[in-house]
Amino acid sequence: MEKSNIKTAGLIIIGNEVLSGRTQDTNTKTIALKLGEIGVQVREVRVIPDLIETIIDTVKHFSDTYDYVFTTGGIGPTHDDKTAEAVAGAFNTELFQHPDALCVLIDHYGGAEHLNDGRVKMTYVPRGATLIDNPVSSAPGFKIKNVHIMAGVPKIMEGMLDNIIPTLLGGDIVKSRQITVHKTESSIAKILQGIEEKYKIDVGSYPKFHDGSPEVTVILRGVDENILDEALGVLNTLIHAID
Amino acid sequence: MEKSNIKTAGLIIIGNEVLSGRTQDTNTKTIALKLGEIGVQVREVRVIPDLIETIIDTVKHFSDTYDYVFTTGGIGPTHDDKTAEAVAGAFNTELFQHPDALCVLIDHYGGAEHLNDGRVKMTYVPRGATLIDNPVSSAPGFKIKNVHIMAGVPKIMEGMLDNIIPTLLGGDIVKSRQITVHKTESSIAKILQGIEEKYKIDVGSYPKFHDGSPEVTVILRGVDENILDEALGVLNTLIHAID
Secondary structure, three states: OOOOOOEEEEEEEEHHHHOOOOOOOOOOHHHHHHHHHEEEEEEEEEOOOHHHHHHHHHHHHHHHHEEEEEEEOOOOOOOOOOOHHHHHHHHHHHHHHHHHHHHHHHHHHOOHHHHOOHHOOOOOEEOOOOOEEEOOOOOOEEOOOOEEEEEOHHHHHHHHHHHHHHHHHOOOOEEEEEEOOOOOHHHHHHHHHHHHHHOOOOOEEEHHHHHHHEEEEEEEEOOHHHHHHHHHHHHHHHHHOOO | OOOOOEEEEEEEEEEEHHOOOOOOOOHHHHHHHHHHHOOOEEEEEEEEEHHHHHHHHHHHHHHHHHHHHEEEEOOOOOOOOOHHHHHHHHHOOOOOOOOOHHHHHHHOOOOOHOOHHHHHHEEEEEEOOOOOOOOOHHHHHHHHOEEEEEEOOOOHHHOOOOHHHOOOOOOOEEEEEEEEEEOHHHHHHHHHHHHHHOOEEEEEEEEEEEOOEEEEEEEEOOOOOOHHHHHHHHHHHHHHHOO
């Protein structure tokens, strides 16, 4: 058996607006799918409030636990944007005004005279950080150690993520096969367990209702496509046999 | 000043399918909004995989940290449904077949002869747990200590949540006022900070792009509606003054 090369990631979604239920987070899905394509597996997501101490603790723990860490939210110009300060705290460093960030914002706003306090705030990053280009609204994200700090606005986040992806070293890419079965989950439970044990792959079953009838989507996941195809064939046969 | 009565909650979203990006979690938003209406504030959300040890650690930590804990996912009939076993482990108890769960499932499936292994699995809950009625597909959720275990399918989760809500003791209800301003966030940053400091309320600002132009939604949150209304009036005046 080949040695597996697993790369892991943790996501930290920073923002009271997600916790209050006012805003539907969509960044998790976007990031997980794009990382999956290059073989980086999201293992944990935490949604936390805009509190310095909570952000510090979470960033430290995630940086020690996962190969890559991504945060969204809290790097704008207002008083409730505390992510940069917290990340500096997590790595025992301080904020400094990054000269490239200053240039980018002066250029974006058409002159230094247009940089009010809020805009100046966005030129400060933790000492030792490198900038992440923001193709949408110019104020950059940044990276320090294995932690990538991105904006919370989905469109801006995606622009930053597209700039980060080519810098990451991916691992084994998890492939998948899926079928949807118009049966109850319990009627195929034993078959699924048998497939997982026989082929040593991850078998997930996701029930839902479609026009009032139960249906189950079964997803087979693994790094070897030949094994997935064989497992899918056997699964199909077994499920049809109980019709 | 009145003594505040804060009730907190933590949510644990269990499921590889959310971590892989395949499924968009919507349960967080639903739960947060419904809890908010009765004065229970969601303080943290964790999305974790279907791994027994991870579920045990997270349930223990959340149960000790928040007034109420809610989990979604992993209580179905298949091998990847490990939540009940993990929650039993978190509270040092074991699974037992709850007689009421058995009755409900026998009734739902039209006789004991229709209970296959997968369905029988769903009648086992941690010893000491009380059942949560499932109005959609009958297999119950359950509650043990301050932890409420719900299904992951949104429609079933909502049915269970509606049965849980009347059993919770709420706290102060956080009210909100909001305005949307067609300005950049940085241009109003100082005003927002001033409002937060003067009125001791939570002021959030949420930028986005609308037809290519920046706009910011400002949300004022607090438990005293008179203070919110006064703060909103002053905020409106100050923002118009910079036009």
